Each structure stands twice: as C-alpha cells, then as structure tokens.
Amino acid sequence: MFLYMLIYLAYHGSRWIPRKQRLKFQIVNAVVITLVLVPQFYVIGRSKSSRYCKQPLLNNLSASIAFSFIASGFSVIFTLIEPIPQSLWASYHLFGLLSCGEGLCTTILTLTAKDCVKTTPELYYMSLFQTVASILSTGFFMVRGGLWLTKLNPGTDLSGNNESPAVPH
Template sequence: MFYSICSQIVNAVFAALVLLPQFYVMASPKSSRYCRQPLLSNLSASIALSFIATGFSVVFTLIDSVPQSLWASYHVFGILTCGQGLCTAILTLTAAACAKTTPELYYMSLILTIASIFSTGFFMVRGGLWLTNRKHVTEASRNNEQ
C-alpha cells in the first residue's frame, strides 16, 4: 500500500514536471507566431504522448500482474514515441530560424529533442542488456536439457 501511494506521488510529480512546461509554451502568445516548421503541432503530439505515458505509468503501478496485451501496447507506444522523437529532432534541426520568431517553442523543441536522444540511448542499452541476458538464459536451459 505504501509503495503504491509513493509511486503515485512520484508519477504525479514527474507528470507535472513534464506537462506543465509544455502547456506553458503552448499557451504562450509568442508560440502562435509564424514558424516555418510545424513545431506547435509537434508540441501538441508531444503533450498527447506525455499523457499516454503518464497513463501507462499509473496502470503499471496499480496492476500486480500486467497482461501480455498491455505489455504489447506499451511496446508499440514506445516505438511510436521513438518515431515522434525522431520527428522532433528533424524538425528542430531544420528550424533554426524559429529561434528568433518563436523562441519558447524552439527551445522547448530542443529540450524535447535532447530528452528523446537520452531516452533512446537508455532504452537501446537496456534492450541490448536484455537480449544478452536472454541469450545466456536460453543457452543455460539448452545445456540443462542435454
């Protein structure tokens, strides 16, 4: 029970830290100025994905035994989020002129790009370690069968 309450508090704090700056930039009058790249639309997609990620974290802390279908949807969401991070990086790299017209929007996009790069690197390392561990477990079970 204590773990569940603590994890919900941590989820709420992280959701606030992620969503509040995005909403601030979205509501900023400067963000509606013209920018050649669709950074505002990209920010809207980022906000939507942040809400979905928050939902997944809440569900995963409330359910003891997570169904396989939920894990599958979480992995599809991860691939979708990785693709959106790639789009954010491309849009940000090609929107240097937007730093003058929509500075908050540009810098938020830059922050989201950096966060996406770190997140992708983290999950690539974690996935590589998982595959390595899985290979060792598979080889050990084959050796036990002989």
Template sequence: MFLYMLIFMAYKSSRWMPLNKRLKFQIVNAVFVVVVLTPQIYIMGRPKSSRYCRQPLLNNLSASVALSIIASGLSVVFTLLDPVPQGLWAAYHVFGLFSCGHGLCTTVLTLTAAACANTTTELYYLSVALTVASAISTGFFMVRSGLWLTNRQAVMWDK
C-alpha cells in the same frame, strides 16, 4: 522514446515497494506528470508560440502533450496493477513505437528549424530539450537492449 522511458522507470521504481504502500508512489508519479506536462502546456498556450515558423513545431508540441497524457495514464496503471496483463504490455510497446516516431520527428523538425529560434524562442528551445531527452532515452534503451541480447546469447550458449 523519452515518455516510453518514463513509464519504464515508473514501473521499475514501483516494484521496489509493497503493493499496499504504492499510494505514496502515486503522489510522486502525479508530481512528475505535472513537471513534464506544465512546461509543454505553458509554452503551447503562449501567444508568441503561434508566430510564424517554417517548421510545424507547435503541431509537434501538441502531439507531445497528447503522448504525455497517454504516458501519464499508462504509468499510473502500470504502477497499480500487479501483475500487468499481456495486453497492456503490448499497448505499452506500441506506445513505445509511437514515442520513438515522435522523437525522430522532433529531432528532424528541430534540426531544420534553426531560424525559428528568433521567432518562437521558447517553442524552439523546448523542442531542443525534447530532442535531447529523446536522444538520451534512445541511447538508454539501445544499451539496455544490447545487454539483454548479450545475456540471452550467454544463456543460449550455456544450454
């Protein structure tokens, strides 16, 4: 859910700026994409990351890189379009399901890969960081969904 949250934050942040001033925001967006992708690609390319580990953390990291690239594209498109078409919103929410599934897989793989901390240290700790980020973003969306449902119920009771 971490990448889903990044797109959401980019979209909400870009709406504070007028449409003709969003180029500066695109530069910030590009820097943020580099900050997210660089450690993943660096660790994936390290020879130590290909050592034996019982859990497929390297495969999970490659899926994370692919989802990060898709998320960067969606964040750029979401910040440039005003209004965002319904089909793109649907694609964003489907991406959110994939991101949620990836977060769950990352969590399960990380929790069962404690022995990999000795053989593939950087890969394991990046997996831990992705698990924590996924948990925090899932909590964020759970609170946000709860507030949305509460607000929706209040509106329904007012009618």
C-alpha cells in the same frame, strides 16, 4: 522515447515498494507527470508560440502533449495493476514505437528550424529539450537492449566463447 522511458522507470521503480505502500510512489508519479506536462502547456499557451515558424513545431508540441497524457495513463496503470495483462504490455510497446517515431520527427523538425529561435524562442527551446531527452532515452534503451541481448545465451561471454565447463565423456 523519453515518455516510454518514464513509464518504464515508473513501473520498475514501483516494484521495489510493497503493493500496499505505493501511495507515496503515486504522489511522486503525479509530480513527475506534472513536471512533464506543465512546461508544455506553458509554451503552447504563450502568444509568441503562435507566431510564424517555418517548421510545424507547434503541431509537434500538440502531439507531444497528447503523448504525455497517454504516458501518464500508462504510468498510473502500470504502478497500480499487478500482474500486467499481455494486451497492456503490447499496447505499451506499440506506444514506445510511436513515441520513437514522434521523437525522430521532433529531432528532424528541431534540426531544420534554426530560424524559429528568433520568432518562437520558447517553442524552439522546448523542441530542443525534447530532442535531447529523446536522444538520451534512445541511448538508454539501446544500452538496455544490448545488455538484454548478451543475456539471451547465458552460456557465452561477450567474446562468444562458451563459459560452461567442459563435460567429461
């Protein structure tokens, strides 16, 4: 969910800037993409990362790198195209569902890989960081979803009472 959130933030952040002045935002977007990808490539390139670990954290990191490339493509496209076609929105939300599943797998693998901290420390800590980021971003979307649900029926407050004034007959 972390990568899904980054795309979400890139899209909404770019909409604050006039379309013709988004070059600076594209530079910031490229820096964020780099900050996401470089640590993953560093960890996967370490010789310690290929050591034996009970859990397939290395395979999970490879999947995370693939997801990161897809997310970087979405963030660039979403900040350049206006309006976004419905098919692209649908593929973005499908990516979010897959990203949620990948975050869940990362969380499960990390929680069951306590012994890997001794054999593959960088890989374990990268997985731990991804787990925390996934949990925090899932919380972000849960709050956003809750706020969205409260706005579905604008005539009611949080307690379910009708806020609209009574219409005299």
